[in-house]
Amino acid sequence: MKKSIVVLLIVLLVLTAAGIFLFYRYWYQEDALEAWELVPESAVMVYETEQLVPTWQEVSQSSLWQNLSAIPAYDSLSYYFQELDSVQPLEDFFRKKQVLIGIHVVARDDFDFSYFFNVRGPQDKGALQQFLDQYGKKSHIRTESRTYSGFTIHELTDTQTNKRFSYILYKNIFAGSFTPFLIEDIIRNIDTKFSENSFATVNPALKQLPKLTDDEGNLYLNCQKIPLLLSVFTGKDRQQHLEPLAYLAQAMFLDVDVSENQLLLNGFSTLPSSEEKPAATFLSTFDEQSAGSIDMQAYIPDRTAVFTHMTFSDPLAWQQKLFAYQQHYDDPVLKESLAYRQQLQQYKKIDLSSFFRWFQKEAGLLVLESVEVETPDQVLILGVKDTARIKQACLQVNDALRSENSEVPYEEKFSGYEIHEIRQQEFPAALLGPLALGFDKCFYLLTEDYWIMANNVRALKRLILDREAENTWNKSILFNRFLETTVDQANLSYIVNTARAWALFMHSLSPEWQQFMQQYADQFKALEHLAIQFSKSEQEFYTSLAVDYAAEPNVRKSRQFQTVQQVFYDNQVKTQPFVVRNHENQAWEVVLQDDSNFFYLASTGGEILWKDSLPGKIVGGVQQIDFYNNGKLQYLFATEHAIHILDRNGDEVEGYPMYLPEEVTVQYLSLIDYDNSKKYRFLITDTSGKLWMFNKDRENLEGWNPRVLEGTLASAPIHIRVRDRDFILAVQQDGTILLMNRKGQLYGGFPISLNTSIQSTAFVTQNSGLGNSTITTITAQGEVVAFNLLGNIVKREQLYRPSAESRFSICIDALGKTYVIVRQDEDKLGILDRKGVLLFEKSYISPLALTSDMLEVQYYDFGAGHDVFAITDKIQEFTYLFNGSGNLVKDRPIESKYGVGILYFEDEEVYRVYRSYAKEHAIISFSI
Numbered sequence: 001m002k003k004s005i006v007v008l009l010i011v012l013l014v015l016t017a018a019g020i021f022l023f024y025r026y027w028y029q030e031d032a033l034e035a036w037e038l039v040p041e042s043a044v045m046v047y048e049t050e051q052l053v054p055t056w057q058e059v060s061q062s063s064l065w066q067n068l069s070a071i072p073a074y075d076s077l078s079y080y081f082q083e084l085d086s087v088q089p090l091e092d093f094f095r096k097k098q099v100l101i102g103i104h105v106v107a108r109d110d111f112d113f114s115y116f117f118n119v120r121g122p123q124d125k126g127a128l129q130q131f132l133d134q135y136g137k138k139s140h141i142r143t144e145s146r147t148y149s150g151f152t153i154h155e156l157t158d159t160q161t162n163k164r165f166s167y168i169l170y171k172n173i174f175a176g177s178f179t180p181f182l183i184e185d186i187i188r189n190i191d192t193k194f195s196e197n198s199f200a201t202v203n204p205a206l207k208q209l210p211k212l213t214d215d216e217g218n219l220y221l222n223c224q225k226i227p228l229l230l231s232v233f234t235g236k237d238r239q240q241h242l243e244p245l246a247y248l249a250q251a252m253f254l255d256v257d258v259s260e261n262q263l264l265l266n267g268f269s270t271l272p273s274s275e276e277k278p279a280a281t282f283l284s285t286f287d288e289q290s291a292g293s294i295d296m297q298a299y300i301p302d303r304t305a306v307f308t309h310m311t312f313s314d315p316l317a318w319q320q321k322l323f324a325y326q327q328h329y330d331d332p333v334l335k336e337s338l339a340y341r342q343q344l345q346q347y348k349k350i351d352l353s354s355f356f357r358w359f360q361k362e363a364g365l366l367v368l369e370s371v372e373v374e375t376p377d378q379v380l381i382l383g384v385k386d387t388a389r390i391k392q393a394c395l396q397v398n399d400a401l402r403s404e405n406s407e408v409p410y411e412e413k414f415s416g417y418e419i420h421e422i423r424q425q426e427f428p429a430a431l432l433g434p435l436a437l438g439f440d441k442c443f444y445l446l447t448e449d450y451w452i453m454a455n456n457v458r459a460l461k462r463l464i465l466d467r468e469a470e471n472t473w474n475k476s477i478l479f480n481r482f483l484e485t486t487v488d489q490a491n492l493s494y495i496v497n498t499a500r501a502w503a504l505f506m507h508s509l510s511p512e513w514q515q516f517m518q519q520y521a522d523q524f525k526a527l528e529h530l531a532i533q534f535s536k537s538e539q540e541f542y543t544s545l546a547v548d549y550a551a552e553p554n555v556r557k558s559r560q561f562q563t564v565q566q567v568f569y570d571n572q573v574k575t576q577p578f579v580v581r582n583h584e585n586q587a588w589e590v591v592l593q594d595d596s597n598f599f600y601l602a603s604t605g606g607e608i609l610w611k612d613s614l615p616g617k618i619v620g621g622v623q624q625i626d627f628y629n630n631g632k633l634q635y636l637f638a639t640e641h642a643i644h645i646l647d648r649n650g651d652e653v654e655g656y657p658m659y660l661p662e663e664v665t666v667q668y669l670s671l672i673d674y675d676n677s678k679k680y681r682f683l684i685t686d687t688s689g690k691l692w693m694f695n696k697d698r699e700n701l702e703g704w705n706p707r708v709l710e711g712t713l714a715s716a717p718i719h720i721r722v723r724d725r726d727f728i729l730a731v732q733q734d735g736t737i738l739l740m741n742r743k744g745q746l747y748g749g750f751p752i753s754l755n756t757s758i759q760s761t762a763f764v765t766q767n768s769g770l771g772n773s774t775i776t777t778i779t780a781q782g783e784v785v786a787f788n789l790l791g792n793i794v795k796r797e798q799l800y801r802p803s804a805e806s807r808f809s810i811c812i813d814a815l816g817k818t819y820v821i822v823r824q825d826e827d828k829l830g831i832l833d834r835k836g837v838l839l840f841e842k843s844y845i846s847p848l849a850l851t852s853d854m855l856e857v858q859y860y861d862f863g864a865g866h867d868v869f870a871i872t873d874k875i876q877e878f879t880y881l882f883n884g885s886g887n888l889v890k891d892r893p894i895e896s897k898y899g900v901g902i903l904y905f906e907d908e909e910v911y912r913v914y915r916s917y918a919k920e921h922a923i924i925s926f927s928i
Contacts, residue, residue: 032172035100035116039199040185043102043114044225046199047256049217052099053091056081059216062258064549067526084135093127102199104182105228109512112179114186119172128174132156151187155180203251205270219265221252223281233513243331244434249283249534252543262485265545269534280328283534283541285321286491289313291535293488296364296381297474299450301466302906303863304473305376305501306367308435309493315359319352322433333434340430348400352431355393360385365428365436368459369500369863371818371834373507377459378438379452380428387446394444398423410443410457410768412724415464415676417445419457421768428453441768457722458766464676477907482529487544490533499525499864525865526550561890564912565606565923571596576898577914577921578622583633583648588903590914591635592921593618601650602921610650615657616640619666620716627653627696629678636682638669643682643694658698660684668716674726674742685713689732691744703743711736715761720789722766722773727789731762731777739789749791756781760809763819776834778821782808784836799823799836805851813861814902820869822857824850829857831869831886840886842871849875862904866928868911870900879915883928890926 039046049055059065060078069078084090094117102114119125135156136143142157157164166183167176175186189197196202203222227242234242254267271287272280292311300307312318326338344350361383370376384390398409401423410421421443428436443460444453454460466472473479479497486493498505502525506514517524529548534541571594578591580601587604593614594600600611616639624633627645634653635646641660645653660666664686672681672693681701684692689712693704711732720727727747728740735754739747762777770789778784778799786795799808805826812819820839823830828843829850849855854874861867867884879896881889894915901914913924 033170034200035098035118035173036200037194037198038116038170038173038175038186038189039100039102039114040104040182040189041197041199041202042104042182042185043199043222044105044111044229045103045219045221047101047103047217047219048098050096050098051217052094052097055216059258063260064258064263067523067549070523071520093124093131103229104179104185105225105232106179106182107232109232109510111229111232112177112182114175114177114179114182116173116175119169119174125169128169148184149187149191151190153180153183153187205251216256216258218267219252219254219256221254223247223249223251223269233510234508235510238508241333244282244333247281247325247329247331249281249541254543254545261549263545263547263549264485265543267543268537268540269543270540280325282325283492285318285325286310286534286536286541287321289318289491289536291489291491292361294364294483294493295362296383296450298472299381299447299452299463299467300364300366300473301368301463302471302473302476302479303369303466303500304366305369305497305504307493307495308365309490309495310363311361311489311491312359312363315356316353319356319431326433333437337426337429337434337437340424340426344397344400344424344430348397350397350400355390355431358384358386358389358393363432365432367438367501367504368462369503373503375440375455376438376504377454377456377462379454379459379463380432380436380439382451382453383449384446384451387448387451390451391446394420394422397427410723412457412721413675413677414461414721415468417447417464419443419445419460422453443768457768461676479529482531482546482548485548486531486546487533487535487542490535490544491541492534494532496530497864498527498530499866502865521865561894561913561924561926563922564925566920567602567606567608567922568920569594569598569600569608570919571598572919573897573916573921575618575916576896577901577916579901579903579914580622580624580635581633583631590921591622592916594919599646599650601648612646612650614639614644615642620669623671625671625680626678627680636669636671638666638684640665643669643684655698658694660692664690664692668713670716670719672719672728674719674721683717683728685717685730687712689713691717691730693744701742703745707740707744709738714758718762718764720764720766720773720775722770722789723768725770729762729764729775731758733758735779737762737775737777737787739791747789747791752787752791752793754779754783754785756783759807760822761812763810763812776810776819778808778810780807780809782806782823784821797836799832802830809857811857811859813859815861817861820859824855826851829855829871831857831882839884840882842880842882842886845871845873845880846875849873856899858899858902860902860904862906864906866904866911868902868904870902870913872896872899874898877917879913881913881926889928894924 098118100116104112104114106112119128135141140158140160142159144155146153151168153166153168155164155166163178165176165178166180167174168183170190175183177183194201203220224246226245230242231239249269250272252267252269254265257264269283271284290313294309326334341352345352359382364381366379368377368379409423412419424430424442426437426439427442428439439455441455442453443457444451445460506517509517527547527549531546533544573592574595575593580589580591582589589604590602592600597614597616598611599614601609603609619638619640622635622637625636626632627634637644641664642657645656647653666684667687668685670683672683673679680696682694689709690706691704691709692706693701695701709730709732711734714731714733718729720729726742730738735756735758737750737752739750741747757780758777759780760778762775765774767773773789774786774794776784776786782799782801784795784797784799785793787793803825807824809822810819811822819834821832821836823832826847828841829845830841831839833839845855856872856874858870865884869882870879872879874897877895877897878893879900880893883889894913895917896915897917903912910925910927915922915924
């Protein structure tokens, strides 16, 4: 009997175990779902992790998160994570559990997230229910539920923040969001049995790609929805130009890796089947092209904001695929670039393919940091193997277009280069498609290896000067440090310098996002560089995204100025320190004069290398010239009755000093180099309004012996060069404006008489023609006047005058890129931008300095938001340094009797101020 009972118990246990097994198998295995199946097609991208809590702990302690934690949205995420963890430890529940976070566009200007994770068996389900019950009992949490399409949607509302979290539990998957209608999207996905409404169905290839296990998760991106996501942030006028991004690739998968100073995302971009959809993506055009490196770094200026680089092993084959890609979509931007191509090929019978036969290796498109963000300077650099063939092809294009425009194409020689014009609007887009739009005009020059085009002449000239001054990427320690972390060989690269692209970026945003980004500008600018690169790898493109970020953005390293160097002299210094280059080692040095008229050169180490007695006081500043055109630099300046050129050893160049007639008292010395060929001209203005011009051989040139004006000048004459024509601009204090040729003869339309006082210089905006090159000045009473080189006034605008005593002047930045307007009143000083908008105003400048000539305002725009204003009060002998927002640097002025020199060292993120006071000059450093 006992044996029968034992056998019966064993049978019952087996049956019970089998029942439990079958129940578990039915509910949690055969009917089990993957979280991926619930993610709706509306997701733009999905983040996946199986290490939620460890990943959160690592990311939240990184410099990246510390930078962003000042932004409320990021800070609130930390708050909710900590609050949830206080109810029940999250690490135990989410250990090795797949978590998905979807990103969705939920409004025209907003996006939100959806959250998914697997509930593994009764134990998980019980733990989740216990957690939800405990969280729902918090005093500030209100629990509710509603029904949608037969599903019960549960909702938790935080009454303190008015945030509402909606969720469902479908079989073994939890799905939730702070946007209720996203849960309804998920339910519709379930109702259609995860077919066309599922993210995984739309992007089937993503889950098949290899993944890393030891990282901070994976990111899946539906490329077709990139424009939709970016449209959240941009203004309506920009959204049309986002559409081609939908055709970059089909989808992307990226592993996420966060380190101390860099965010790295590496993975693959998938393409549609070439049989099903030939040339359906932009990356498809590189399908048969070998990846290459960026070899044009010596031509890329430091002030490049955005750089797009492409490499080719067969340029002609790439061009044919590009043409097929452009024809594939009914997209207005693609159609626009295609129309320019067809105009040349079909109507002008120009074979654009012939250009591609002479291309090689690479193409680079540069968007440069520009004052005019509406029409930024753009440069296209194309590698070529036969410049003679390219030049001939360009001439043929102009010949074919000559019937439409009888005007002779632009030609000019500058610094040894020949600058030409192609008269076809958007010519680069006709070659390279929509990527190269933005060239309303096209000017070009040829080097040995490159064909360089720009959308204005100014951009080409500045690129040449940047290259000569070695202000290029190949010499930038900061950029090369970043480039070392990127992919060396790529088909397509997109590189952004955040600080230099900031103004362009802000201009493209909607007003709402502009306000948000400006409020947290320091945090976002800490993301210093961004690079997205694509390299062909079998059937996909290896994809890398790297973001460099500063460990601690804009932290004051010290609340005090740091004195780097002090040099003492026998007598009182009576000029500012003029910062000069040592041509032998490129070090920065200083020249100045003391009150005994001794002229000094001090080395970078603070040693006085030599001093030399001068016959009088230096008038104006000291400029460096290459007198012999051999790379060696001399110091050019004027005293009251002579022109001096001293070499590095302090010896006068042969034939100098050049003494002027006794009756001449120098007011200004202008250095003129017509075409940057080192064939210098020296233009002297005396205090009575007479002008002399001499060549290097001290010969007084025709028309300037002297050129007699009828009034005293308000500033030094300015040389302007447009279309191989030279203009000398002279602005008189009585408001008369003269524009003269090389012989001192007036051009038509001049003089212009404003019949009012002018007390400052003028700013020249140079373009390709006389009609669109403008000169802007301001009267002492605050009327802004702009006129072109034909003598036509194109703008007259009166600025607001706080009082009858208000006086105005223009202050051009030290690099000549832009200007600000200075407004002086009896009790305060105002700085206005070029549109007349007040930037800041200060009232602690001494009244006597404000109402006399004892105040000097200097403006330094180093780019990338590094603006410094130096305001020297010569009565108090203080220089106040302000940043671009008008905040006083280090909360105090520095002692200085004269204007200062300022340099910014980007690699060190340090400014150096060169100032003179009493018997010394000093170098003072600071960071902002």
